Amino acid sequence: MREVFLPGSLEELWRCFEERPQAAVYAGGTDLLVGTYNGMLNPETLICLDRIEELKGVGDRGDNVRIGSCTTHTQLLEESLVQNHLPALWRAIAGIGSPLIRNMGTIGGNICTASPAGDTLPPLYTMKAEVELRSKGGARLMPIGDFVTGPRATRLHGEEVLAAVWVKKPVEYNLHHFEKVGLRNALACSVVSMAALLRLAPDGLVEKAALAWGSVGPTIITCREAEEALIGGKLTAASLGEAAAIVRKAVNPISDVRADADYRRTVAGNLLLRLTVAN
């Protein structure tokens, strides 16, 4: 029989960790419990974070939006701070799973699962989000790009949880874009996804760019060279085509049941071309 702890506060969570340091932690259960119920994962103890109110909710912290890790995707879609300040993240979340998955799944779960196809990750990378990691001893902040180390691998220590993600409001950008390509609209794992933040001058020249791709490498792929290729020019088919060619060289996709590597490489560039439409 597998134990499941349901702590009601961080204090209780630390006590659970003391008793069962090897416990596996989950929030919505939309990923971990699939594995425990089909027998692929077999942790002796589970800790469910669902009842810890301190880990939920969204706060305006001046230049930043602080998002509690156990806030569900549905709650984030309804949250005006996300709608108004983080539209690329909002769009990414709107395409996660299905309404039922979004009612249960959390942003913290999406980050800690650290799937290359995790849809919240590309926008969080473009905004250089930081994760707030908490343990009984205190808290530490870490850039999300350092936190995620590989497919399903993070720098989270034992007896530590992701408490929140801090996202600096991307006020320097005026074009906020996210698009994913999946095999169908709902309940589709991203085959390729892209987040793009751009600042366009009144004459249409790109002044600043942040780009990130999902599902085309072991972690989210960013590409400084492609960003620089766009800066200083207008968003034309030619300039985007040049940047797309750079991106297709930078990505490192695999072939799997959903798509082969060549297709992913091509689409990673094509998503950039679509910025002419988004604009």
Add this chain to the structure above:
Amino acid sequence: MRISFYLNGKKTDVEVPPDRRFVNVLREDLGITGTKDGCGAGECGSCTILVDGHARLSCLMAAVQLQGRQVTTIEGLAADGTLHPVQEAFIEYGAVQCGFCTPGVILAAVHLLNQNPDPTREQIRVGLSGNLCRCSGYVKIVDAVEAAARKIREGKLR
């Protein structure tokens, strides 16, 4: 472990392992089989229930998570022998084929209409996009939810 919750308004206690899938508690321990067990991975929506009024997948919840919660299954939707307007509309519009997905679809629709009493057809399709109908009878399902929404709104105006 002893788990206490409210099942369709009635206080219910069960003695089950804490990680038991909640859909198994309903179907196998309590014999309440309206909730269906489909894919077991959150992709089909057959196991949809309402927890404190919100649609959830009962195949991806450990029993202990329901401690103290209000659970509504398809068996609890009719009040005093009167079908819920969504149930009535499903009958009226022939929105049921084999019926396996129906309990989950109806509960997802009830949640949708609680959140958005006047959805467009597109919003209904998105709202039910986590519920698969393998008979693929989606048109009549959307028709029925649209009609139910109308009925509920008119009922409230009176």
